[in-house]
Amino acid sequence: MDPDTMSADSTPDVPQTPQFALLDFFFPGFSMFASAVHKYAHIDLNLYIPLVMLFGALTLVWNYSSQYFWDQVESHFMSSVDIRIDDEIYNILMTWVANQRFAQGARRFVVNTNINSRSWYLWRWDYDEENEDGSDITGQSNESKKKALSYTPSFGTHYFWYRGRFLLFKRNSKESSSSFMAVSEREEISVCCFGRNPWILKELLHEARSLYMEKDQQKTLIYRGTTRSGSTEPTWQRCLARATRPFSTVILNKKTKQDLIDDVTDYLHPATQRWYSNRGIPYRRGYLLYGPPGTGKSSLSLALAGFFKMRIYIVSLSSITASEENLATLFAELPRRCVVLLEDIDTAGLTHTREQDKDGSESSAAPAPLEPGQLTPGNGNTKNEPVGRLSLSGLLNILDGVASQEGRVLIMTTNHLEKLDKALIRPGRVDMIVEFGHADTDMTASIFRAIFAHIEGDDDAAATPNTKELLDDEALKKEAAEKERRQKEDDARVEALAVEFAAKIPAHEFSPAELQGHLLRHKRDPRAAIDKADEFVEQTRKDRKEKEIKAAEEKRLAEEKRKEEEAKQKEEEDKKKKEEDEAKLKEEREKAKTEKKERKRKSKREERKKKRDESKRSSSGSGSDASSDSSSDESEAEDAQKKSAATKKPVEVPDVKPAKSKHEKKDSGYGTPTSVEA
Numbered sequence: 151m152d153p154d155t156m157s158a159d160s161t162p163d164v165p166q167t168p169q170f171a172l173l174d175f176f177f178p179g180f181s182m183f184a185s186a187v188h189k190y191a192h193i194d195l196n197l198y199i200p201l202v203m204l205f206g207a208l209t210l211v212w213n214y215s216s217q218y219f220w221d222q223v224e225s226h227f228m229s230s231v232d233i234r235i236d237d238e239i240y241n242i243l244m245t246w247v248a249n250q251r252f253a254q255g256a257r258r259f260v261v262n263t264n265i266n267s268r269s270w271y272l273w274r275w276d277y278d279e280e281n282e283d284g285s286d287i288t289g290q291s292n293e294s295k296k297k298a299l300s301y302t303p304s305f306g307t308h309y310f311w312y313r314g315r316f317l318l319f320k321r322n323s324k325e326s327s328s329s330f331m332a333v334s335e336r337e338e339i340s341v342c343c344f345g346r347n348p349w350i351l352k353e354l355l356h357e358a359r360s361l362y363m364e365k366d367q368q369k370t371l372i373y374r375g376t377t378r379s380g381s382t383e384p385t386w387q388r389c390l391a392r393a394t395r396p397f398s399t400v401i402l403n404k405k406t407k408q409d410l411i412d413d414v415t416d417y418l419h420p421a422t423q424r425w426y427s428n429r430g431i432p433y434r435r436g437y438l439l440y441g442p443p444g445t446g447k448s449s450l451s452l453a454l455a456g457f458f459k460m461r462i463y464i465v466s467l468s469s470i471t472a473s474e475e476n477l478a479t480l481f482a483e484l485p486r487r488c489v490v491l492l493e494d495i496d497t498a499g500l501t502h503t504r505e506q507d508k509d510g511s512e513s514s515a516a517p518a519p520l521e522p523g524q525l526t527p528g529n530g531n532t533k534n535e536p537v538g539r540l541s542l543s544g545l546l547n548i549l550d551g552v553a554s555q556e557g558r559v560l561i562m563t564t565n566h567l568e569k570l571d572k573a574l575i576r577p578g579r580v581d582m583i584v585e586f587g588h589a590d591t592d593m594t595a596s597i598f599r600a601i602f603a604h605i606e607g608d609d610d611a612a613a614t615p616n617t618k619e620l621l622d623d624e625a626l627k628k629e630a631a632e633k634e635r636r637q638k639e640d641d642a643r644v645e646a647l648a649v650e651f652a653a654k655i656p657a658h659e660f661s662p663a664e665l666q667g668h669l670l671r672h673k674r675d676p677r678a679a680i681d682k683a684d685e686f687v688e689q690t691r692k693d694r695k696e697k698e699i700k701a702a703e704e705k706r707l708a709e710e711k712r713k714e715e716e717a718k719q720k721e722e723e724d725k726k727k728k729e730e731d732e733a734k735l736k737e738e739r740e741k742a743k744t745e746k747k748e749r750k751r752k753s754k755r756e757e758r759k760k761k762r763d764e765s766k767r768s769s770s771g772s773g774s775d776a777s778s779d780s781s782s783d784e785s786e787a788e789d790a791q792k793k794s795a796a797t798k799k800p801v802e803v804p805d806v807k808p809a810k811s812k813h814e815k816k817d818s819g820y821g822t823p824t825s826v827e828a
């Protein structure tokens with residue numbers, strides 16, 4: 151290095167360039183570091199600075215432009231599908247993703263025991279594999295059941311190969327989500343592929359759906375009409391996938407059951423749809439199931455849906471969701487082939503007939519007392535009903551409306567057939583009516599058999615798989631024969647017990663649900679169920695009586711309260727009326743008084759006028775007369791003013807002409823007239 155180029159105060163070994171001065175400014179001590187490097191390593195950093203700066207500039211440019219570049223690639227050269235997290239497609243895709251290698255090998259992942267979207271999960275009353283009583287299908291309790299874990303990739307972009315194509319799975323947190331959403335709901339999910347044709351994404355979604363459906367093959371999918379979480383928008387939420395209930399487990403008159411199956415089979419036949427459309431008849435079929443609570447109406451609907459492998463969509467007309475608008479939206483969203491179960495159509499609003507609607511009169515019948523299971527009081531046409539609730543005509547419009555899908559099986563259930571409007575159950579809306587009743591002797595025996603008879607698969611769990619393999623043919627045959635013999639013996643024993651039990655239960659008094667409840671309490675001991683049958687009968691009767699007394703008492707209290715409120719209201723009205731009458735009377739009295747005074751004054755005036763005329767006639771007339779006239783008129787004006795002050799009303803003083811002095815506007819209140827009209 152040329153020593154001449156060095157300045158006097160600089161470090162002897164390192165040339166002082168403007169870059170160094172600048173770097174020294176940003177990184178104090180850099181020049182010392184550079185001279186040390188130069189001295190000991192013989193490297194002149196001066197040469198590398200432009201390179202470092204260039205690299206920094208390139209990094210900066212890349213940082214800013216890469217996002218733009220990537221956005222351009224995405225919008226022009228890629229296809230993508232966004233997944234709605236409040237839709238069932240979320241569950242479908244995530245179930246698929248959880249089974250992929252890229253998800254299982256992800257370094258950052260989300261673990262779930264339940265793959266369903268948070269908003270779906272919120273509305274599930276049970277998990278798929280569980281029964282209503284909280285135990286799983288193998289009878290284990292929740293505590294002992296181990297839940298399977300599902301792994302899905304965490305937030306970010308994840309790459310994977312699908313059928314030879316390179317795809318991206320993106321899961322991002324949603325910044326703009328409203329704060330009331332649960333944390334797991336604040337996410338956006340999309341799948342992208344290179345190329346402008348999205349067929350591969352559609353294929354992926356179809357595959358995911360088929361896999362998802364396959365899982366549900368042996369189950370009845372139950373959807374419930376509800377509102378989306380965090381909004382009032384109605385939607386069908388999948389809430390349960392239950393093992394299909396065999397028709398045989400619903401105890402009902404054999405012929406009725408067969409007729410129902412035949413009717414639905416015929417209706418669902420493809421030729422029937424053509425037949426309907428050729429004749430211009432709406433392709434719909436409606437069934438009404440009626441009877442006391444716990445007699446099997448819902449069970450039959452579920453069994454029917456399972457038998458025909460259809461999804462069942464349930465909405466209770468006594469729930470808050472069942473407003474006219476919501477129900478119309480729900481019906482418009484139904485798939486083409488499904489079972490729709492409308493529960494509790496006897497809610498008070500719908501028992502109000504259309505005839506009553508027409509003449510505008512109020513229902514003469516008092517609102518029906520609520521039945522067990524009925525959540526809210528009825529709605530519809532009563533005066534105090536909330537706006538937007540369901541009315542009978544609203545429901546009829548929805549059932550017949552163009553928006554409601556053709557091809558569906560509509561089932562309506564009610565506890566009170568007699569309360570329903572004829573329009574609701576006329577042919578076309580209801581094509582078959584099935585009655586459910588309390589159990590007769592045969593039914594009681596059937597319920598007993600259903601609980602205690604040995605069913606294939608009951609002790610599969612106990613059987614060890616290897617024992618069969620060890621046995622030879624002869625032994626197997628022997629075992630099968632033995633099993634058959636035991637089965638026969640068992641059946642005969644259960645049959646005898648069923649008859650014994652049925653004899654102890656009075657016919658047509660108890661619902662199948664009540665009997666089932668008693669039998670389940672002794673499910674391991676049929677003898678105990680029989681021995682305690684009398685106790686059950688007594689206890690149930692007693693409970694019912696207590697319930698009736700309680701209901702009657704509640705009714706009486708409600709009636710008393712209503713009467714009290716009515717009396718109070720009447721008292722208030724009377725009081726108000728009395729006050730109004732008094733005020734009116736007072737006003738009238740005042741008026742009469744004023745009129746009397748007026749009349750008196752008038753007669754006085756006339757008298758004076760008469761006198762004046764007489765005196766005029768008798769004498770030729772003098773100034774004193776005029777002055778006396780003037781004074782009498784003055785007293786009249788004073789009278790008028792006094793009256794005006796008393797009644798606080800502007801009073802006309804007919805005979806007095808107001809003084810036209812310049813002080814007229816600032817009247818002191820005396821109002822002394824200056825001239826009087828005769």
Ligand SMILES: Nc1ncnc2c1ncn2[C@@H]1O[C@H](COP(=O)(O)OP(=O)(O)OP(=O)(O)O)[C@@H](O)[C@H]1O
Nearest residue numbers: 399400401442443444445446447448449523662663
């Ligand atoms: N006819 C029946 N056959 C078999 N089981 C029945 C029958 N009736 C009732 N049960 C049993 O009783 C319970 C309640 O029955 P379900 O819900 O079907 O009655 P429901 O008539 O729909 O009652 P609600 O009118 O209160 O809705 C179920 O567990 C069901 O298994």
